[in-house]
Structures are given as C-alpha cells and as structure tokens.
Amino acid sequence: SDILGYEVQELRRGCDEFIGHGSNPHFRVFALNLPKNQLTQMTAEVMDELFRRLIEEFGIKPEDCPIFFLYDRDYLSYRPNELRGKYVKRYTDPYGDEEGNQGQLLLSYPAVESYLLSCIQENVFRQSFFLGKDLKPELARTNFSEESIDTEDYLIHAAIEMDKGLESFGLEEYNLDALAPTLLGIYDAQQQKCKTEGTFSLLSLISMALLELGIIVECDE
Template sequence: MDYQITIDNIYINKDKSIGNVLFIVEGSKTEFFIIKKIFKDIFNYTYQSLNRNGKEFPKYQNPNKEKSSVFVINTENSHISSIQNQQQYLDELFQLLSEKYKFDIDNSSIYFIFDRDRDPIDEKEEHRIYIKNLIKNLTNALDIDDNRNDEFKFDRQGLLLLSYPAIEAFTASNFINNSYELNHQIGSQLKDSLESQKINHSKINETTLKNATLEMIKFINTIHNKEFNVDSFSKLSLEIFENQDEFYSNNKEYRIFSSLCVSLIDLGLIDIQEGN
C-alpha cells in the first residue's frame, strides 16, 4: 500500500449484508471454530456447518439478518489436492446444500481456506505447480474468472486463501504484534507455541480482528509496495507464495501469515481507509 495504516484506519462494518457465503476448509475443528467465532459471535449472522463425516451442527438463525447466511463445509480429506481431485465429492455436497438446506450455491461467495501443507522432508515440484494452479484459477469468490484455464477441473466460483504454515497463523495475528516476523516450519509447532503463551482463538473479538488485518497488511508491505487491491488478490497471493517458498528454501521455515482477513475485506465487513 502507498500509505501507512494503523488500527485507526481499520473499520468493522457489522450491519453489512453479505448474502450467502460458503467457506470450504480442510480441517474439521479449528477452521470451523474460527469462522463460527467471526461470523456468528462477532457479526451475528445466520451460521450453519456440516463436516466431512456428515455431522450436522445446530443452525444459528438470526431473524434480523435473513439476507446474510454463512455455511462451512470441509473437503473429503485434509489435503489441498482434494479441491480438484475430489470434484465429485464437492459436487454432491453442493447438491445437498442446495436441496436439503436451500443454500443458493450459484449466488454464493465461496472461499477456500487451506494451509500451505508442505512436506518438510520432500516436497515434489508437481505439488508446488498444483497449488500455483489453484491460486491462478480460484481468483474470485462470486464469479468464475474469464481468464481461468480451460483445463481447470473446478467449475464453480471461488477464491483460495492460504495460511503459512497453518490456520493458527491467523490466530497469532490477532494477538501478537509483528507476528509475521515469527517463523515456523509446520502448523503443529505454531500451535504448541500459541498454547504455551495461552493464546487461543476463543478470545478473538472485534479489536483483535482489526489487529489481524493490520498484521496481514504489514506482511504484504514487506514484499509488495503497491496499493492493496482485493479484486486482484490472486496475483498478490502468487507473489506471497513465491516469496514464502524462497524464505522456506533458505530457512526451512515459513514466516507466519494468513490471508483469511481478505475474505472479510472482500465481503465489506472490514474497511481500510486512508489516513492523513
């Protein structure tokens, strides 16, 4: 960004109507908890979830926000390759959401929340290419990008949002100043570090969401000196991916970073305004 932002430049819009929003995640617990914490507890939107084992959780319905509904599901397994390789599984889930839950998939904003799940011992180049292909093709939460590769298997809208090394990076960014200066190889190490500091996603609130947004922008500023534009985030995401992989090659660890807040900015729930 071409100006210096602070917490005072970040605003929460709790009355924003967001329509239908679908989060597709890899995990079965942490991502569900975080998204529920944000959209049900903080923004008070209608919230529902269904995990890969078919377990249906109680629906929270807010009659005053009928036009804003969030649904969370997960892929068939916890590997990022399941986005394309398990297309039939997702298609069946979409049909279930449409028929049983009356959730309008075609007119929903769809976000994929995944970790940069690198094998710390031996990662094949094909895996890197696969993730880069996802970044290049899952570029818009509400519409299919006209520039999408014709060979890309996923035939719906969607925006891919990665965390390095894991979703716990988002939790860290809520509570730790300059969290992006911390490094970890794998998610379990970061999780253990947060637990030792008694940092938990159950404590996320409006104020910490602002801090998480600020931490995200601060990290972006370290590698990207152009104005942040959520509409072209996929290009920036690819730049982040390359930067993080180079850092990993040199240090065998990732810098702590999560792009989950991009979804909040994209939906208009968080607004970043230029200061003086």
C-alpha cells in the same frame, strides 16, 4: 457468529449432519470440510456433492455466493509448486472469473492457527515456522483460541497484521477486484523463503475474506 450476528452452518470432516451456530436466515456462513485434509481432494465430484446438499437442505445456490477456500500451507503434503497452477493461480475470485472458476484460495503459513496469533500479537510476520505443529507451542503459551475472538478489535488487528506481512514481501499494494497477482506473489515469496531458510513467515490471508465481503473496510488515513 457471535461478533457479527451471522448464522454458521458447519459440516465437519467425518460428520454427516450440519452443526448450526446462531440463527440468522438473512446472513449465513457455511463452513464445509473436504473429506480429507488435502486440496487434492477438491475434485469436481466432491464439490458437486457438497453443493447438492446446500441446495437441497438450505435452498442455497452456490453460484450466487462468494466462496473461499481456507487452507494450511502444509509443505510436506505436496510436491514443490504442486499447488501453484492448479489451485493458487486458478482460484482467485470468490464470485467466479470469466472461465467459470469460482472461489478464492486463502493460504495460511504455516497453518490456519497463524490467524489466531495475528489477532493478538504484533509483527507476527517476523516469526518463522516450518510446519503447523511447530506453531502450536507458541499458540498454547498465549492461551488464546477461536472462542477467545469475542470483539471486532481482534478481527481488525488480524487484518492489520496481514497487511504488515504482505508489505514485508513488497506486496502492500493490492486490489480486491484483481487479487490474483497478490495471491501468486505471496505464494512465490513464501516458497522462496522456505527454499532458502527452511521456514515460512507467519502469515494468514483469512482477513482477505472479511475485506472482500465488506465486513472490514480499509480507510486511508
């Protein structure tokens, strides 16, 4: 919120009240946590309740807003390929597809903390980890946190690192208007890597949200 001047309203897990950061009624971001840290908790009933609060408390119509689902790729939380059809293949468009599925699932490997390392390190895709807890010592060594992201340079660096990671899997050509093949491609590639090597390449797709919203624009050199 400090970098872009947005207002952020956060609903943390286990908390009944929204926590506000910044003030800008024209540009708002709502960060909503599921009741439990599993995608299987993303039921119609849970989403309807979250959306009801947005409508009643802020006058926001979710159907008019781009929606992103940011999530860890926690291998131990799901059966093999459990996420592929029901979530990865289904949620590919933040504005909604022809079948009415609204939202884009952006996974991070092996955890969302991979985005932080992408902000400051080079060629992070060459690092491999199995679980998020395996990544934490490396992050602690850098002494870098969410509060450290105080300039646009960090956001741009993370987007470049994401592109490097996609290129390493042969997915460097992607279309923001039709992102489904890329999202499925990276999911399948990482699944195969984990099957053969027991780890995931460090990669976060969070920058896709910034590209989708036009906050970061890729330019041909």
